[in-house]
Structure formats: C-alpha cells, structure tokens
Amino acid sequence: MPTISKSPWMMHYDGSSCNGCDIEVLACLTPLYDIERFGVINTGDPRQADILLITGGVNYHNESVVKQIYEQMPTPKVVVAVGICACSGGVFKDCYNIKGGVDTTIPVDIYVPGCAARPESIIDGVLQAVELLARKQTEAESATAAEGEAQ
C-alpha cells in the first residue's frame, strides 16, 4: 500500500461559502469527530497538501485564487467539494457573482452533499479521497516504472 495513504495532509479553502460548511470542516478536527485519528493532518500550506477541501462555490473574484492553490499543490492531489454550494452553486446559483460549483474552475474528484455538510459525511469524503490518492500514487509509480523498463 502506498505510504501516502497513512499520512495525507489536507488543506481547506473557503470559496464563497456561508461559513456553515467551513465550521463543520473545522469541527471535524475537534475531539468529537477527530479526523486526525485517520492520520489526516490539517495544514495551511498548499505546497504541502495532498487533499484540498473547498467549501462554497467559485465566484468571479476568487476564481484565480482557487486555481492558484490547486496548481501549487504537488501531484498526486485530490479535490473534495464540501457542501451543495461547492458541488453546484446551491442556493446561490442564481447570484450574479457566482460562477458555479468548484468543478467549473478546477477538476473535482469527490462531492460531499449537505447544507451544511455534516462532519460525518465530510470525514467520509476525506477517507474516500485518501483511497483515491493512494490509487493515483500507485498508478503514477507504475507508469514511471513502465517508462524505465522501456528505455
């Protein structure tokens, strides 16, 4: 099993959320839910993050910020859209400044529903992200190995 699945680092960015989902993401870190028991650590630095959690949809002002954060992360990386806003725009879909869900700007791997998304479902989303991350790493490793053999 790839090493990354034992200690993935996650990062959170608030797109244009109402705070509801943000606070639930933070609640995942606290004693009752404690996501760290799965080896996941929260970081504030995109360059060290493997999993990106985005709450809230993307608007025209933070579009470039979201893209920049995504590009700064090392590969393999997984993006989790937390909450209905991040999945599709949610209640704010018709607002003039909302571009839509996170997938209008960067590729999203996992969608966590709910308004606000419950900590249990956020943890479920993160754990699926960890599995996906491990798979992506294995694929990348076998691809480089195959390349090495071909030479």
Place this chain on the structure above:
Amino acid sequence: MKRTIVPFGPQHPVLPEPIHLDLVLEDEKVVEAIPSFGFVHRGMEDLASKRDFNDYLYVVERICGICSYMHGMAYCEGAERIFGVEIPDRAKYLRTIWCELSRLHSHLLWLGLLADAFGFEALFMQSWRVREKILDMVEDSTGGRLISSVNRIGGVARDMDSAMLAGFVAQFDKMESELRALTKVFLTDSTVRARLFEVGVLTKQDALLYGAVGPMMRASGIELDTRKLGYAAYGKLDFDIITSNGCDALARCEVRIGEIFQSFRLIRQAVDKIPAGEIYIPVSGNPKGEATVRVEQPRGEALYYMKANGTRNLERFRVRTPTFSNVYSLLKILPGAQFADVPLLILTIDPCISCTER
C-alpha cells in the same frame, strides 16, 4: 526605515475565511493595513428580486452559517412588521431560546479560534468540545446543526416540549462548571495574558468614532445592547450588559466570556416563563411597505431594511452586519501592532466575512 509590504491572505492558515490585507511594515511593526474585499461576495441582496419572499427566507439564513438562526429571525420579524401581525408569545420565547443557543455556540467557537490564533491548541479543542453539546441541543430541537430553518413568517415551525427544555437546563450546571474552569485559563493564565493584555487597544473615544458594535464596543466601556430593545421575548427577561474598561484583546475575551454565562441565565429564565399556546399564525397575501429591524447578533448589532411593493418579490433587501461596522476599528488597531499579532487582532473583532460581503 525601509518599508515592506506583506500580503496577508486571502488564503491564510489562521483564518477560516478569505480576507486580504496589504500590511505595510517597518521592521516588525505594522504602520498601515490596506484591506481588499470581495472574495466571498455572492450578490445575495440582488437575489431578493428574483425569489418569492417566502423562499428568500432560506437564502437569508445562508448569509452566514454561524448566525444563521438570527438572520432568519430578523427577516421574519421584518416581514411580520410589514404584515402587521403579532406572533404568539410561545413563539417569541422559543425564538429567544434559539437565539441564545446560537450566541453560546458562536462565542465558544470564537474562544476556540482565538486560542488557536495564539497557539494554544488544547484550549481550542476544549472550547469546541463544549460547543458540540450546544450543537446537540440545537440539533435535537431543530433538526439541523447549523442551518436550522425553524423560523416562519408568523412564528416558528417546531415546538420544544417541556421535557426537552428541562433536559437542556439540566445539562447547564455541568456545562457552566466546565466552562468556568476553561475560561479561567483564558483570563488568568500568564502565557495567555502575555498575548492578550494591552494588545490592540481601542479607546472609548475611538470605539465611538469608528462605530464599533457588539463585544468590541462593550470591551471599550460602552454599555449598549440591542437586545434591550425587547425584540422576541427579551423585554420580559432580565440580563446584564457585560462591559469592560480594558479596551484591549483581553477585555474582548472577558466580555464574550461574561456573555456566555448571561446566555445560560437567559435560557433558564425563558424556560421558566415560557407560556403554553400556539407557535404559529398563518400569514397570507403579499407584503407591501417597509420595515427596519435591529437585532443583537453574537458579533454585534445587525440592521436589516426591507421594502416590499405588493408583489411576490421584495423590492429591496439590505443588511448591515456587525463585522462591516467593526472593520473600521480593526483598521484602527492594526497600525502600531507587531506583525505576529496581526492574526490575533483580526480575530478579536470576531470577523464574519461571509456576512460582510454577502
């Protein structure tokens, strides 16, 4: 001395929400802070003209996920004023209880974030552990942890029976003693004091001049609380306005801690006094007229303005949220501060960016 400009945010480890400041530094000292906003702007006020006024309630509740309940309540109060209806007494008491539960969870959240900002992680975890119990109460009574959607124009959608209310109050004693132990650390621990005492001083004159609201204002010695206007059932309940003359970050902490215990007191009284009866009266037709509502949110006074023209949609809906008023005070206390204190100072106003930018 040479000046450096350090960009701060929008993505920053300490802040759960995006705010951007250009900090002009001289060595380690901040000389000026230039903010730029709009990272969470959605354009919700405009949505009022596209949504049915009953449906718009669900949008208003999502101005902010933390004070969600109070936003919804204020919107309903405004609509009720336009319709000229008086909601049943029981509904008013229920609203008060939910309001105070929101205040409790918001202040505990803030205490945790503050502890996190000055690097005391154990305190952060402990504050949030207690907060979860409040959220359990909210969930038991409304069905949602943060976004509860129990307000309706004309009352509330759910009732709490006496067993449930008694159950809540029964838990308060233990919670209060836990919180006393916890808050003692905030107020007396020497490392915490070293980070908070005489940091970010906002004098009484400045608080008036810059229009500070809420705990920020009360920590500068001004005794004012919108709850004393008596909306919902506050007029029939007794509580103290907590103030402090410290004017610094520690005073803000003190005020919020004091308010936590006042909230327990308010809920206890409300549970004792709550009358039996209806919780909702049906309201029909389209609204026509104007209303202005002021409510005291955990972060301070929020002002709502609604204008309806007799159609299904509101003509105008406007909110001035507490953080919007407090940003000026923040820009006042930042110059002169140490660079390392900047995240902490931003937190002392208890910023809610999604309210401010809507």
